[in-house]
Amino acid sequence: MNRKLQVKIRRRLGMGFMIAQRAYIKLYLITMVEQHRGYGYEMLVAMKQEFKPYGYVPPQSEIYRALHELVQQGVLYRTKKLKGNDPKVDFQEIVLYHFTNDGAEKAELYKKQVKTDLDRCLNMLHKAVNDNYS
Amino acid sequence: MNRKLQVKIRRRLGMGFMIAQRAYIKLYLITMVEQHRGYGYEMLVAMKQEFKPYGYVPPQSEIYRALHELVQQGVLYRTKKLKGNDPKVDFQEIVLYHFTNDGAEKAELYKKQVKTDLDRCLNMLHKAVNDNYS
DNA sequence: TGATGAACAATGTGTTCATCG
């Protein structure tokens, strides 16, 4: 049965009816790591700023969960570092994220999968608009 | 605080990160009722057929849940009827759905809200494509 | 098997709390 397989695959990739917030955030995190953009909290505020006009406020917990998952998946690894240059004045430890050896490759694959899902969602939404609004 | 209010409203309307499957299905059900398209099971198979090319299989339970909610919201009311013309051969009872007095009006309002959400989702998805794929 | 419905389980996400320097 082809359909059963397809459902299985989508299940394995964690795809539901629409794209999951987690996947959406991961996509942005990957892009940010590609650009060597700082650490978790910075990415959080960056996304918050970025999405302000869209009325979407990415929750703090989701950002961290997404980062942890990307580490789990072997895409990223972590390094710790003191934020300030002078340890005497700033003890704040931050966590930086980098691609693992095959991380960039894995990331590309993941992005491809997400792209497929994004397109699928776009199709579904366009269809709904066409079908239900005259 | 304006943002808190906005979140509250979206919460009350059941809006999450992306549009909910329930809302999406409700939209189609309303349209089908507008077109006097049969009963629950028929709408289910119709949607299954309709979405086959999209790889989306609307679950049976969601259809019924959506119909029940529309009744709860006072948009639809139910009538029961025997499916076959001859009660001696076919005792299958089916449930037909119709708009209540102000049902059509309520439905229009709901559709407008969903449209807003659909557009918001489309924007978010387009943005993700633009931001993360070169 | 057609048709409707509900119970139950799992998952994703929002909220809150905890910690640390």
Add this chain to the structure above:
DNA sequence: CGATGAACACATTGTTCATCA
């Protein structure tokens, strides 16, 4: 307050079970 993390609670959904005439 910046930064990271986890606990907990809740809502939406998927799966399974139940029933009917």
